[in-house]
Amino acid sequence: MTQSPKNTDVQALFNTIAPEYDKMNNIISLGTHKLWRQKVMARMTFPDGANIIDLATGTADWALALAEKSDATAHVTGLDFSEEMLAVGQKKVDVSDYFDKITLVQGDAMALPFDDAVFDIVTIGFGLRNLPDPVMGLKEMYRVLKPGGQLVILETSQPDNPLVKPFWQFYFGQVMPIFGKVFAKGKYQEYKYLDDTTEKFMDYMTLGQVLLRVGFEKVTISRFNLGAAAVHYAVK
Secondary structure, three states, X not given: OOOOOOOOOHHHHHHHHHHHHHHHHHHHOOOHHHHHHXXXXXXXXXXXXXXXXXXXXXXXXXXXXXXXXXXXXXXXEEEXXXXXXXXXXXXXHHOOOOOOOEEEEEOXXXXXXXXXXXXXXXXXXXXXXXXXXXXXXXXXXXXXXXXXXXXXXXXXXXXXXXXXXXXXHHHHHHHHHHHHHHHOOOOHHHHHHHHHHHHHOOOHHHHHHHHHHHOOEEEEEEEEHHHOEXXXXXXX
């Protein structure tokens, strides 16, 4: 049985949910996560020959989208600590038009296996909240970015509208775990954990302040679905 978020083996959890992960993302977000990502990338700048890394890449959806959006000389690295998620992602990469632009790597976002200042763009989608130490992860993102490089964080957030918040809490706290049980082969506890990480993660303004403390500049924030998700853009 999955334990509390404090003690959960997150790597094992994501290995467990990997086979149903893409299907569940579509169900839980009602398909909106793809639209959010499209809106996020529309505001990004892609230099020629960009070296891009997508952290917590999961099944490589954002890595594939970044490869499509960037020019032919760009390269995208997708890093995740779950080998099962990467295995699903590698199958998608292999049959895509961008198999020669994407490299998937197993690794720890809090101890990235890369030199300083090597990436033009760092992205992380719905993964920062699952890091045991998000601030350490942000420091690593800062380290591997080139001066002037872009950081883009897409993450679930907490609505602050008093009319919306109770419905959001009910959906994530009660409905989402049931979806996990019904649609993901009985994985109620796993999706209850993901709800817990969403509710306990720092709010969008706090994350913006943390980015500034880490050293990032030009931090801008946009919110989606009445605050259910937020994107943070920042520059090293």
